[in-house]
Amino acid sequence: MAVADIVKRCQDMYEDLNFTYAREWKAAKAGRKVVGFLPVYAPMEMIHAAGCLPLGIFGGGDQMEVIHGDAYYQSYICRIPRSTIELGVTGRVDFVDGMIFPFVCDVIRNLSGIWKMMFPNVWSKFFDTPQNFDPSIGGDYYAVELQELREGLEQLTGRKITDDDIRRSISLYNENRRLVREVYAFRAKEPWKAPTSEVYVLMRAGLMMDVEEHNQLLKDYMAAAAAEDRPKRDNVRIAIYGSFCEQPPLNLIKSIEMAGCYVVEDDYSLVNRFITEDVPVDGDPVRNLAMSFITHSVETSCKYVPKLGEKGKYHVAQVKQCGAEGVIYATPSFCDPALLDRPMICSALTEAKIPYISFKYAENSGQMQPIREQAGTFADSIKLWS
Numbered sequence: 427m428a429v430a431d432i433v434k435r436c437q438d439m440y441e442d443l444n445f446t447y448a449r450e451w452k453a454a455k456a457g458r459k460v461v462g463f464l465p466v467y468a469p470m471e472m473i474h475a476a477g478c479l480p481l482g483i484f485g486g487g488d489q490m491e492v493i494h495g496d497a498y499y500q501s502y503i504c505r506i507p508r509s510t511i512e513l514g515v516t517g518r519v520d521f522v523d524g525m526i527f528p529f530v531c532d533v534i535r536n537l538s539g540i541w542k543m544m545f546p547n548v549w550s551k552f553f554d555t556p557q558n559f560d561p562s563i564g565g566d567y568y569a570v571e572l573q574e575l576r577e578g579l580e581q582l583t584g585r586k587i588t589d590d591d592i593r594r595s596i597s598l599y600n601e602n603r604r605l606v607r608e609v610y611a612f613r614a615k616e617p618w619k620a621p622t623s624e625v626y627v628l629m630r631a632g633l634m635m636d637v638e639e640h641n642q643l644l645k646d647y648m649a650a651a652a653a654e655d656r657p658k659r660d661n662v663r664i665a666i667y668g669s670f671c672e673q674p675p676l677n678l679i680k681s682i683e684m685a686g687c688y689v690v691e692d693d694y695s696l697v698n699r700f701i702t703e704d705v706p707v708d709g710d711p712v713r714n715l716a717m718s719f720i721t722h723s724v725e726t727s728c729k730y731v732p733k734l735g736e737k738g739k740y741h742v743a744q745v746k747q748c749g750a751e752g753v754i755y756a757t758p759s760f761c762d763p764a765l766l767d768r769p770m771i772c773s774a775l776t777e778a779k780i781p782y783i784s785f786k787y788a789e790n791s792g793q794m795q796p797i798r799e800q801a802g803t804f805a806d807s808i809k810l811w812s
């Protein structure tokens with residue numbers, strides 16, 4: 427398959443707010459169920475082990491006008507909870523049987539309560555991931571939370587999830603994580619062959635489709651992208667942080683690339699790379715999932731870092747590892763976790779002499795010219811003075 431065909435398929439899925447793939451997947455076999463989840467991380471293995479399709483729901487993007495959703499929230503808040511409510515009240519997710527609201531911040535926590543009241547017939551769970559990363563405290567707690575999720579899914583589907591079911595799903599998602607890591611490594615090495623605007627839709631589509639199908643798609647993309655002859659431009663290599671929850675519009679990602687930046691590292695839609703290593707398959711699969719989260723997961727603003735002065739060190743290390751020359755800290759407007767972290771992360775970048783700029787966006791931002799100018803000037807300044 428050619429790169430353009432793969433990207434088109436993924437972009438069509440990414441733009442489809444009626445979630446046709448998931449609707450068709452469900453309709454293809456009696457008794458199938460779809461379980462939605464919000465950013466930033468959900469244990470897709472458990473949903474898959476229950477025989478359900480995990481469906482990443484990342485708000486309404488820039489394609490949808492929010493009319494009803496605004497009535498449920500104050501004005502000065504990010505857009506993702508409002509557009510998610512809009513998806514619900516307009517019937518776009520009326521086929522979804524369950525919803526998981528992972529802990530990200532109070533906004534998502536409150537959204538889970540609103541969802542329960544508005545859609546009492548849909549099974550939903552506020553999934554409270556730990557903030558204590560001591561294996562004997564946060565690890566034990568998280569294993570219990572995962573067990574509760576398992577029981578909730580069993581009630582939803584009416585069938586037991588065995589340890590072997592979870593092990594099989596872990597194996598498939600381990601392969602998915604390995605391939606995802608390969609795609610990102612390929613992009614960091616030869617970013618002109620795997621532009622982020624392509625990689626982004628490839629990953630977003632993966633959060634809406636069957637994992638085995640996505641594994642094949644990742645292989646196809648890498649083979650096709652490696653074979654394609656694309657010119658290498660005089661762009662600077664940058665990392666993007668702060669975009670882990672509400673996602674920027676695709677045009678914003680394209681604008682940054684068109685301004686002369688190769689994005690070689692980012693924290694967009696982290697779900698399928700939140701855990702950074704294979705989850706062990708032998709032994710207690712629930713404990714294995716819990717311990718992988720505790721000991722091998724990425725750092726984002728929705729994870730508590732207890733040691734003073736540690737915030738930002740992860741980002742500096744990542745920037746160095748992928749050879750980025752600068753950082754764009756791009757956050758959703760009113761995003762408390764990202765904006766509270768910004769001074770600490772930027773101060774760590776300053777200390778490490780890594781240039782950065784920052785700006786805010788909303789998932790429906792439409793004016794790209796200021797962002798293009800800012801990113802373009804940043805790229806030029808790196809070329810001239812770094």
Ligand code: SF4
Nearest residue numbers: 504531671672761762
């Ligand atoms: S964008 Fe930020 S403030 Fe809004 S729900 Fe996500 S983490 Fe919370």
